[in-house]
Amino acid sequence: MKRFITLNIILCLFSGLQAQDSVFYKKFFPDPSYSMPVPITTGNKSFNYFTKYKDAVQFIKELAGKHPQLIKIGSIGETQRGRDQVSVLITNQNSPEKEKLRVAILGSIHGNEPISTDGLLFLIHQLTEDAGYAQLLDQLEIMVLPDINADGREAEKRTTSNGIDLNRDLTSLNAPESRNIKMAINRFDPQVVLDFHEFNPHRSDFKELSDCYSIGYDVMFLYTGNLNVDPSIRKMIAEDFIAPTKTYLTQNHREVSDYATTRRDGKEILLNMGGTASRSSATNYALQNRISLLMEIRGVTEGNQSVKRRIETSFLCATSYLRIADSLRSQIKSTIDAANKSSVNGDRNIVVTSEPAMKQMPFLFVDECTNEHKTIEFRTYYNMDQTPVITRDRPGAYLIFPCSKKVKDVLTTSGLVLKEVNNPQEMTVQVYKKNDAGSFELETKKINIPKDAVIIDALQPMGNTLSDLIEPEGSNSIYMNGQIKTEAKKGTLPVYRISHEQLSKL
């Protein structure tokens, strides 16, 4: 493995993009033969295997100069090293459509997955240069954030410059880059969010099966199984977006799967397929009642291999989703409106924790020694199919006091509306008390609610985000993130539940 990486680094230092001469890549991951006008694929030898930040910005500026009626360049903030987190707004500004559907597209949240940015550069180019996409730009407003973790990408590392993984930080919000993304998404208010990543096909667990195996998929799709996400949003993601896009990619000679990582049970290797954690984008934006999809394209550790194919795979996914978004504009809007209303009505109980179904799932490998495909079945934690474990009624509102600046910031940056106490008074509330088993029980108690208590109406459009952050046993709650603590003697949290009627008295 090490020799493989070193060899790739040496090769790309000398030759820029590598021509595909190995039987393996020609057979399984052939590059498209047409020329691709992205800086890295136009043969400039000063590049590594991906387009560097300043050249990406220059490329976008040139396109914006040519198409001022289609492209507006902006910034959602700065990285820790002072690089602009560039935003590229693409739409036909002269189109008569007033209620365009909004799509946000994110790239390179992980810096060591750099071709996700190149894929988006190609997308920006094609959307604005190819007249075949004009109809999409009449109806859609597309915000592309092509290089969110520009510091990490320039340094070819996953995290930000201070070591934070941005796709594990969407509930803790410790990195300025994550806060900027969340605020940009809340401002733009997209109905659809697409997040492009690359996966490592040479996963060490699989090397135990055979040194010759690497993952055989071109692209794996991650979408949420979190039961607090509105069921109609989950259904639309799986049936209207993922399923037809898988078919389209297969028609374009790509191997596709739902996204899986590995877990261990002693010596046995199991798959962990899908996800429910709100600290990552696939679930985080779905809890905000948005269509949220994360694509993992075969790339990390591949260096300059099959770069054009990887760019094209991102492009095929993105254009499939954009066409779907365009054709289902009114259904998407009405599904999201209904989900927002359902949050405001508090229609469903809160699922605090849940567990995935166990399934036997096939997984595709390529054997790099024999140049054959190989399918192996694994016991799989299948996260798209969850059973509730702890459930709780939805309260009318939550109170937090004392409430730190950090907790207020997390709540508001997550899109929640906070209220102030106008009439401090004594009230009977529900308190979270930690039991001997380490989970929480609700106790009824009379307390004095002070002026500086923070009130959060639970019946607001972002109500699903709220319950995910507040209910303490959830794996990404402010309690689990260490942002609130139990009171040492009593074992209670500074979080209280009240009814909607009580809320109106405060």
Ligand SMILES: [Zn+2]
């Ligand atoms: Zn990633």
